[in-house]
Amino acid sequence: KQEVTQIPAALSVPEGENLVLNCSFTDSAIYNLQWFRQDPGKGLTSLLLIQSSQREQTSGRLNASLDKSSGRSTLYIAASQPGDSATYLCAVRPDRGSTLGRLYFGRGTQLTVWP
Amino acid sequence: GAVVSQHPSRVICKSGTSVKIECRSLDFQATTMFWYRQFPKQSLMLMATSNEGSKATYEQGVEKDKFLINHASLTLSTLTVTSAHPEDSSFYICSARKIGSYEQYFGPGTRLTVT
Numbered sequence: 001k002q003e004v005t006q007i008p009a010a011l012s013v014p015e016g017e018n019l020v021l022n023c024s025f026t027d028s029a030i031y032n033l034q035w036f037r038q039d040p041g042k043g044l045t046s047l048l049l050i051q052s053s054q055r056e057q058t059s060g061r062l063n064a065s066l067d068k069s070s071g072r073s074t075l076y077i078a079a080s081q082p083g084d085s086a087t088y089l090c091a092v093r094p095d096r097g098s099t100l101g102r103l104y105f106g107r108g109t110q111l112t113v114w115p
Numbered sequence: 116g117a118v119v120s121q122h123p124s125r126v127i128c129k130s131g132t133s134v135k136i137e138c139r140s141l142d143f144q145a146t147t148m149f150w151y152r153q154f155p156k157q158s159l160m161l162m163a164t165s166n167e168g169s170k171a172t173y174e175q176g177v178e179k180d181k182f183l184i185n186h187a188s189l190t191l192s193t194l195t196v197t198s199a200h201p202e203d204s205s206f207y208i209c210s211a212r213k214i215g216s217y218e219q220y221f222g223p224g225t226r227l228t229v230t
Contacts, residue, residue, distance in 0.1 A: 004158075031217065043121075043208055043223040044159075089158065093217060101147055101212055103219060107158040 002027045006090055006106035013113055019077040021109045023090030028071050031095040035064050035075050038087045038108070047088075048075070052095060080113045087111070116142050119211050121222035128199055128229055136194045136225045138209030144189040145211035149219060150182075153206040165192050189214075199229040 003026045013019060023033070032051045036044040048057045048064040050073070056065040063076040077084060087110045091103040118141040128134050138148055146167050151159040163179075165171040165186035173179045181203075183195040192211075196203055206226055210219035 036221075041206070041224070041226065044210075044221040046221075049218070101217055101219070102149065102161055102164065103159075103210075105158040105160075107156075110156075 002030075002092060002094060002104040004090055004092055004104050004106035006088075006109050008109055009107065010110040011112070013080060013111075015080060015082060015113055015115050017080050017113075019080055019111070021075040021077070021088050021090075021111070023073040023075070023106055025071045025073075025092045025104070027094070028068050029095050030068060031093040033064075033066055033073050034091045034093070034103070035062075035073075036089040036091065038089055040087075044089065077111075080111075082113050082115050085112050117213065117220040118142055119209065119220045119222040121207075121209055121225050123225060124223065125226045126228070128227070130200055130229055131198055133195055133197045134199055134227060136196075136207055136209075136227075138192045138194070138211065138222055140190045140211040140213075140220070143211075143213050143220075145192075146189065146214050147212040148186055148192040149210045149212070150184060150192075150194050151208045151210070153208060153224075159208060162194075196227065199227070201229045203227065204229045 007022045034049045035047045050066040061078040066073045087108040089108045090106045120139045122137045150162045162177045163171045163173045165184045171184035186192040208224040210221045
């Protein structure tokens, strides 16, 4: 069974810092990996989706990398802002079996950026 | 595009009653919808996968007689929590998968509190 782990569980930094959030998964047979943002009491907003054949994806100040063979992904946030404060979730989609559509989530990294 | 709504956003009910939560894909058709629950500071746990016109597939440990799922159309799935108990209090999130795609689009979630 796929297990997704995110480190750290929580992170508190001053505004302006560059951040690294880590995600690891136990089964490298993935179709893609996705990073989400969740604000308190809200649903999920998709940030970046990396296909298994890709190494990285970028969107604005966010950059996500994927090392499928080692089961790792990182999310880089450049020049962090207080508005980046949220929980960041990593999820993987398996590439085989009857559960092709489902996602396996990590527990998330709770980020606080203070001014 | 790809907007998913949930109704209600919050609900408080008494122990022993039943509660229905709706999940709608507003601007696309979804053959598959997923129901997740999330406890405080925990990740999303998949409860069940519902396919339009057929019975839902429940994850291990999820009582199908307690969490009734109906997916009667390509834009609507409902989750009914029957005989609710305080331990059913949680945040329930649905997602919908577009026809022909593996990507899931998430609803804003429903906060259920059972007193």
